[in-house]
Amino acid sequence: MSRLRTWTRDLGMGARFAFGGGREGWTRTLLTGVGVGLGVALLLISTAIPGALAARYERGDARSTTSTAQADTPGPDTLLITRINQTYRGKDIEGYALRAEGPRAPLPPGLERIPGAGEMAVSPALGELLKSSEGALLRERLDGPVSETIGDAGLVGPGELFFYLGSDSLAKNGPDDYRVGRVTAFGYDAQRDGLDPVLMLMVVLTFVALLMPVAVFIATAVRFGGERRDRRLAALRLVGADSRMVRRIAAGEALAGSLVGLVLGTGFFAVGRSLVGSVSLRQRSVFPADLDPAPWLAALVAVAVPAAAVAVTLFALRGVVIEPLGVVRTAKPSRRRIWWRLLLPLVGIGLLLPMGGRGNDHGRFNQWQVGGGVVLLLVGITALLPWLLERFVGKVCGGPVSWQLAVRRLQVDSGAAARLVNGIAVAVAGAIALQMLFAGVEGDYTEPTGQDPQRAAVAVLLHGRDGTGTDLAERIAAVPGVTRAVPLTSTQAAHQLPAEEETVDVTIGTCDALGEVAVLDSCTEGDAFVVTGSPSTDAFYGGRAEPGDELFVGNVRRYEAAAADSPTPAKWTVPAGARTVASREDPTGQLRSGLLVTPSAAPKEIGDFPDARIFVQVDESGPDALDRARNAVFGADPFVTAMTLRHSTQAAGFSSIRTGLFFGAAAVLVLIGGSLFVSQLEQLRERRKLLSSLVAFGTKRSTLSLSVLWQTAVPIVVGLVLAAGTGVGLGAVLMSMAAQPVRIDWPSVLGMTGVGAGVVAAVTLLSLPPLLRLMRPDGLRTE
Template sequence: MSPRKWAGDLALGVRFAFTGGREGWIRMMLTAVGVGLGVALLLLCTALPNVFATRDRVEAARYDLSYSDKAPPKADDTFLTAVTDTTWHDDDVRGRLLEPEGSRAPLPPGLDGFPGEGEMVVSPALKDLLASDDAALLRERLPYRITGTIGESGLIGSRELAYYAGASGLRPAVHSGVHRLSEYGKPDAAPEKTDPVLLLMVLVVFLVLLTPVAVFVAAAVRFGGERRDRRLAALRLVGADRHMTRRVAAGEALAGALLGMAVGTGFFLLGRQAAGSVGVLGMSVWPSYLDPSPVLAVLVAVAVPVAAVLVTLFAMRGVAVEPLGVVRAAKQRRRRLWWRLLPPLAGLAMLYPMIGQGRESGEFNQYLVIGGVLLLLTGITALLPWVVEAVVARVGQGPLSWQLAARRLQLSSGTAARMVNGIAVAVAGAIALQMLFTGTQNQYTKATGKDPDRVQMQVVFSKSTLLSGIEREFTGTKGVQAAVAPAIAQYGDAPRDPQATNGLTVGDCTALRELATLPSCEDGDVFVTRTRSHYTTPGNDEQIALVKPGRRLYLDPSYGDAVERGREVPWTVPSSVRVVEARKDSLDDSNSLLVTRGALPAAATPVLVSSGVYLRLDPSVTEAREYARNAVARLDPLAQTYSWSATQENARYASIRAGLFVGSVFVLVLIGASLLVSQMEQLRERRKLLSALVAFGTRRRTLSLSVLWQTALPVGLGLGLATAVGVALGSVLLKMTRTPVGMDWASVLTMTGAGAGVVGVVTLLSVPPLLRMMRPEGLRTE
């Protein structure tokens, strides 16, 4: 067969696709929408590398922190900056104070000029937030006048909350929360070693999200298959052979794919423009970030039409188009099972060599992971038609609606399976990922040793001199039930180069009772704890022996040729020192020597360092955290507040899981939209049949239930198969990461229920068009 003949037949098919009248155009639009939805999501995925790269580039370009011991000297090109980050409800707000020290001080990215004292430049999202009625407490915390907005080059997302405020007098606080810099930008650092398990998660997430899209695109190019085959039968009457009809059918599919490419590009451009006003899980992007990678975009542009042609040619192998009809209505040969088992078995064989590798044995082979996961997931599309056919061949007894549905499924089980393939692949992948994330969660989540039931917030001030009575500043703050502010210091057995040293904690009786169980306490008492709960040393025998009544110790001892000699403060241990037990839920038991303020000389005050203020909040006040943050901002704009939590999650692990959630939302939307389009196409194919049944007296309720059964039975079988494959894939992934295999059936049922829920919504949306089609007038033709 010459390429010219191939091209001619394909062109004839394209012509038939666009000249089929009203029916042809409806079929083409359904195909274009189905393919277009998949293409739009594929283009979005091709833009993700640029999104991540651009966000990292912007973050690095605006980096303004320095942890060097030596700050550069003041010059005409230096500036002072201080971190004033805060939190508004669950959203982080990036804040900076700026003070230029010369006329050539560099501007932060996105700014046209330095804000003056009492002024600030804000991100567009923060400007909108501050203008809202619900942000009164945030406006109180940021008492600056807005003079401009930060440009796109200075923000990592359109919904990021950020501001730069002008300040003066920051110089004395250099090395105490204030940084002197001469340029912006993150210094080059050694590349961080990639965790093989996290890399495996990223690969599987992309495969799980993209495979259902490919399945939907393959199903969409076959919309209108039955009507197309009847047109091809007419072609046979005028002399076309079987090979020509297949090429013409491929041409029609190619036309639908090309039109779908155009529609998908339009969907992507619309979604790209709308992305600037949407934020998901605190993440947002600018439309300019969503520029597809040229290589990947070309790959999509080539792969979709080629796949449409190949899928059509493969499907036509099972259809005999004859001059007088299509041998689709006759009894078909039973599908064979043996070759349908090969893809999933091959996938397991590719993943098997990596079982037990984990982190210690190096990285996983990416090609084997990609191939194995793809074969397992796409194996569902090969197995599901056999499962549907095997089950529906044995059903038939029941009410009339059930018999109608069963007969229809027996005649077109392949079409029913194609509708469910995408949802089954998506659910299987989701179950496997859920098992992987649940199984490895403990590896990326560590206990903080903090009890959020006792303390909800901790405040760390920028100045260590904010000590005496600082907890009283929170008295009367709405939502704050209690505040304690212990201080710490070092002591030794000699003023210089001591042989024995340790730390002590200073506070009032209220604060010390948060650390140890005290029988009684008055100002002037001293305690030493016998045990320490958070540390490996079970007892403090050495420290108890050191802190003897009447012994002379020295606070803040000096070492070697230290510059600050002479600051050592002598202290005599009082005779009333008592040994007590540390609380098992102690706020901080790094120091076992507990001292009330009255037990220390007045000269000790300058050497005490604040360890922060611990706040207990009133759970009945919904804005308690915001009131507390406002009180902290009034005391020290550079102070940082931290919410206590019992566990802390690895940032990369959390970001991968968040990315999975965001991607799953898009895939579920695609699933729902594609299923709805597919359902409309199926109903349109059977419009005259439904009208004929109604005209002969069949009740609409019976027909509606039959359509429901036609959807429910394949969906149930597909979800059952997806659960089995998903559990198998999840178990293999867990064994690959050396994680014990455990089943979280609640998560499995949740994933399965989500898939069933999407199908249920689509079914409900298709009821109104179904009722309109079930009219005798639908038999009228022209």
Template sequence: MKPWQWRRDLALGARFAVTGGREGWIRMTLTAVGVGLGVALLLLTTALPNVFTARHRVEEARSDYTFSGTTRPRADDTVLVAVTDSRWRSKDVRGRLLEAEGPRAPLPPGLGSFPGKGEMAVSPALRDLLASDGARLLRERLPYRITGTIGESGLIGSHELAYYAGAEGLDPDANGGVRVERLTRFGDPHPTGEKADPVLLMMVLVVFVVLLMPVAVFIAAAVRFGGERRDRRLAALRLVGSDSRMTRRIAAGEALAGALLGLVVGTVLFLIGRQAAASVEVLGESVFPAYLDPSPALVALVAVAVPASAVLVTLLAMRGVVVEPLGVVRTARPARRRLWWRLLLPLAGLGLLYPMLGKGRDGGGFNQYLVTGGVLLLLVGVTALLPWVVERFVARLGSGPVSWQLAVRRLQLSSGTAARMVNGIAVAVAGAIALQMLFAGVESQYTKDTGQDPGRASMEVTLPDHSDVTAVGEAFRRTEGVRTSVVLSTASAADKRVDPDTLIDLTVGDCAALREVARLPSCRDGDVFRLRNPHYDADYNASLAAVVRPGRQLYLDPAYSDSPGLQVPWKLPARLEQAPYREDALQNAANGLLVTPSALPAKARPGLRGHVFVRTDEAVPDAPEHVRNTAARVEQTADVITWTETRQSTKYASLRTGLFVGAVCVLALIGASLLVSQLEQLRERRKLLSSLVAFGTRRRTLGLSVLWQTAVPIALGLLLSSVVGLTLGAVLLKMTATPVTVDWASVLSMTGAGAAVVLTVTLLSLPPLLRLMRPDGLRTE
């Protein structure tokens, strides 16, 4: 076959699609819309790597960590930065206090000049939030005058809440409170070079394959819209002398025209969505439009792969159709589908994944090609097995109501069309079930126990040195929404003034506060108690016992060769009672000595680091915001944290968020594709429906038959996808050396989501169905 013949026939088919009248335009429009939706999602997916790169680049550029244990000297090119991150309800607020120490002090990315004392530069989202009616408490916490806006180069997302405020008197050597750094430049000066987690990398690969596979399946189905009418039109070409091969190439040309138009539609949809991305926030994540720039190589791949797939899919589909001059031979009983080669695909996928079973995190990296190929073959196996399952099942369906018989007969005559409609959602559900199993299985590996008991305290406020803890504690007790507050201070004592051999932890507070750490026999101001934490190593506790003896001379806040200390001498009292440690202590790391305030020398007070433990009243609206406002008012560099039982890895949480966003997009695409496919099927059966209505068939019966035609294949598809998804999930868990457990709630939720999409599509297709069920639909020209 000469190339010019291919070009001629493909061009002729494209011309038929464009100039084929109303029928040709409808078919090409349906194909273009279907392909366009898939292309838009493909372009979005190809842009995701650049989103991650751009956000990481901004994070690196604005980094203010020195990763150094020493403080550099003040110079004319240094700036002091205090981290004052906060929260507003469920959203994080990134805050920094800046104090330029010279004319050459470096500016953080996104700022044109330093804000003065009492001034701040804010992100656009924070500016809008502060101007809203419901942000009164946040305005009280940030009592600065807005004088500038942070540029895009200093923000990781369009909805990020961030500010830079001017300050004076920041102390980089202070202990407690928030971190204060002295910088000569922003950015990470010493990249850690952290080794990539092989399990997370494997999960990223699987997420991309699972999200992209349904899109590819949908595009392959979209290019076959209107196939039955097209085949009947092609019969006319046989009358004027074209052979069967030329007819197939012309059909491929029609599909090619729709696919090319779909590329244009998809590009337009992507550009519209890209521009609108700045106004959207999903689970606290947002992006700038500039971040959604796909890689040119990936864009070129999509531009070539989509039209090529349209041609290939059409040629393969036409192999099962005999287009003769007098009609299309499709009414004859088709050959039964064979099972053996359909089983080879999932078996081959399992074969590719088998060498990596049991590797886990310590077994080396996972081969990305084997992972991608194995997961791909397993999911493709769903699309290969589903037509066989539908054909075998519907062939055994028997009698029933008229609506059931109409649906069954239609499914028996065109089971392949029914399977194509649900292939995309079956693949999506199978992949989602596997990923849910994987995420649920490894979640404990990325979730750490903090040791905090939210039932004992809701929030903790860490104060900087030299804070008046008594006044601070009183301020929190008067705060709206605070049920109880406990003030404890920490310090350290040692056996020597400089470079000690043994350090002893001190917990300082009144008797009521100390009872939140240990069970005191009796207590009055001036008492000192020995505390032995059973969670510490026995040798360490023994070394402490050897030093902590009545009358022993200790030194509070000892000095080290690289940092000064107060070095206050302190003689232990002659009476030291033992205090049993509370398992639910507010300070779970407390050990050493419990000290009431008057037992310490007055000179030691500047070295105390105060902690306020607050329990809020959940019945008071915005109680945590009142606590944060009090902390900001009494000490601008106080550090406020909310107590939680566990803390999850940010990388794992980001990946799970990305999976959720991608799954929502894919389900929306599948819903749209099913609706377009359903409408196309109804359009092709317009005359048949009109004939049945003209002969007296009730509309309710026809509506139920359409529902059955959708429900039976989707039920089989969800059943098959559950089996494949559970198998793939078990294999992935075995690969990560994680015990195989089935999260049945997730399995049911995924299948339920798939069923809900189909039900929604069916309901949306009822109005067009009612319009088509009219006798005047029999009119023709």
């Protein structure tokens, strides 16, 4: 008989044992299938993520007007558009105001018609928020009738908060009005810059660190029921099968379980895909249709998982002697050797160390070398953990009965206990290393804004003809919870017309307001000040003036092109008593130059001014004060910008990778919990008769429950200690590669270790009810 026919026959016999072994065989195959299926589902999701991200970018580009042609004059095919983004209870809401200037104005993706004046087109998620009780305060702001719901083609995700507002007052005030665009089409031909070497390194590491636990769990799942399977194979030896044949039969059983896992994994993926549209993490969501794995990647998973199942089974049987009268593994196992277990992490470190200190200055990292080094380090955990656990429990003796039962069980078969926690140890080690790398490079991708949220939570920016802001400031100040609303207006002045050199910045406000931009020893209404200390060298706005100088105030650069209803620059003399004061950063971090004047000393005719700001402080202990202030701003003028002040901003690429890590970590955490629970149930099922025997002989159930808890806790403690050490070491190597000083991020180390321990504790508690059901004397019944 040819070798192929022999393998086919024996694999087929193993598959028949898997499906035809009665309830016992079906239970074992189902547990294996569920464990493998959870891993397959996550693998399919991982292979679909790049396509989902690309689809998000494509839809975002399709509705963008960043690079579209701008028209100079109104026409039958022009559309006015401006951004009017909002924030509500910490959530960002993207919005645009639209006004069609002709019958053929371009239509934004996802809309059937351009909203009329005062009408809104909203995303489904925003529509639900507006209808809910949580959105009651937002309804006061976005109170227009909803003309339609934006279709999927106009949204980057199903959970996006997005709207279009129709307006009949939107206008473009000349070519210098960059707030409002006059477009003839939508669409943005993106030419995105590639990620720098460190960010690309982080992407590679994220995928490796998140997928390695999946591979470990799949390898563990195909070994469910190993002890019972080996006893059954011993019976086959008794009827004439040789050692090679029984190994092929065992591989056939594993292959059958992995195929069931592929089917279940595809089902889990389909269910998860249908539910993904209702999940939003950090305001990021994905359409189910976008979660579509590349065919070649899906085919690779379909081939790799069964092949890995067969390989793992054959590898697991390499040291097991299956004889007609039993399995030699039931005796005390030989001591594990350490030398080859250390080779894996040492080779991994050897691959990573040559790239130390490169950072962003020496080209791209070799992705295969990085991935290979990290994989070997993480696989080294799975090799070292059984050895460490064996050495630990081998030296333990004495203690309560529950402790002795647990230790004896671990001494007999520490490998099964190590396999139970291998995946968690790998996940924790990878997460610690990634968190250290993220913390180490965060400073390179985070820039301070210079803003001071303690002095003002929001800066309201008025533009052009929006007014001086005094009325709006009074309206905001009257909102409950607003403690202060300080308006400042600015205009330009020049010594001659037209202004050919530097212009002088003139800031107008009350003494209280001027104290936000200068150090004032004293101030009364009618005072004026000359500001010093600003480092501004701007050729347009860095000019100086002295007391008694005669200036022209208003639109001093383009006054001849100003609209007919805009006054020409007026003459004004700087008060002779103007004192010199030092400039002070305002809440947005800006240092003013030029002149500061109180209202009674200010020029009477200032014309169009390009800048007016209101700094708003709120009592954060009160409910919704900030959103009520935003409502007042939007009610006064939807086109006014209400900018939330922040200490720092983060690079978009870094933020996106961290968000992706958050998504992946959440999915892996679910897999860890589910697979660990299945593994625990499988081990309890195999020990059903042993537990029933102990109960029948009078052992307390509490003692047995504690022994099961110890059997889980001891490997977890050893595994987490090994994971923390490996994670810190890997993190140090990665930080060195990114040219960052090595420091241990202890909050991350303790946090990720605690998460791993928490998952195990939750699974152990959930497994107690099945354990109590198994501890019954009738479990001794057999057929």
